[in-house]
Amino acid sequence: MRLLSIGKHRFQNLNSSARQGDLCPPVDQRFAPREPLPQTPKRAAIYDFLYGLYEQAGERLPDLHHSSSNKRPRRGALKFDEKTMDRTQLRWLPPGKIMDYLRLCRQEYPDMNISSKLFASVWMTDFRDRLRIRAESHHSTCTTCVKHRLIIRRLPRGPGRLAQVSLYKAHLARQYRDRQVYWSHRSKSRTEATSGAPVTHCSLIVDGMDQAKHCYPKSQAVQAKEFASWSRPRLQATTCIAHGHAIVVGLSPQNTKSSGSRTLELIAYMMTKPLNHIHWSNCFLHLEADNATKEIKHQTSLRMLATLIGLRRLRGCELNFLSSGHSHEDVDAHFSLTSSYLDRHPELWCIEDFHGKGPYRLNQFCVLLTSLGNNRPSCNMV
Structure with a gap:
């Protein structure tokens, strides 16, 4: 047993097999190939x-x-x-x-x-x-999911727990139906963009990125201990993806108010500059965003879109809001790629480095929103 480094039961099996005169020792079932489990x-x-x-x-x-x-x-x-x-x-x-x-x-x-x-x-x-x-x-975690899970853990087995589990399941099914609506709009927009036919539907999703990714000045010298307590200014970044057409990233200084007007300024820039090949009077716009008032869930967006439709500059528009905590879609995947791309540029000292010669000049549009007063970008859709 010590020479072979085997256990007592394995040694007894080998010993009994040898005493009985078997030509082959019994197979060690631990290392024998097993058949797949039956599908019960x-x-x-x-x-x-x-x-x-x-x-x-x-x-x-x-x-x-x-x-x-x-x-x-x-x-x-x-x-x-x-x-x-x-x-x-x-x-x-x-x-x-x-x-x-x-x-x-x-x-x-x-x-x-x-x-x-x-x-x-x-x-x-x-x-x-x-x-x-x-x-x-x-x-960020969905509040409804947290509430249901905490109640389920504290309830004993019985009708109460079953009722909470059914409510939790209904909540997950509802947010999945919301995503199905967004996926249908996205696929229709991408199909029309690549088909060569006139674009009649366009799907836009708007979301804000973590401001910590756009701290400046960004340099290897800032990693020194003397700058450990230094609070650096952060650019406000908002991304607008037009599926099948273009991506626009809006960067604003820290002293610019980040409100719904800023988001609509970026959407207007997207519709005027990168998407100027679309005849908006014959196009239906689908806007997607988080269930928050910062993006497009406010009266300013309704006034702007209603004005465009009333002036026949836009055929129609639909606002859709994904559930908070369940909105991790392709725009979050783009944030991941943007974060990885920013890591390739270790020296970004000022705002113009992000906009002019920085990471955004190669693969996507970037508009620098310096203010929302009289010096706003020329957006013909507004």
């Missing part, structure tokens, strides 16, 4: 549930590869990820625990006694390279 009704139900989560609640967050958000069931040989694993299809669920999603699965299939071991086994067998739970502090 329980496994099929868990697979359908996890696939529904992947399609409905999963979010693509490309900037998560820099963080430690890697929560998923970890058991046995699947405790660690393989270095060669394909991560291109990974999606992240809202912050929570494995037990929260197990309760959702049990509520969807109340007639089945689904164990946590089987749930984790299906997750790590079929969805280990596709489904993870994101970190608590990476993005």
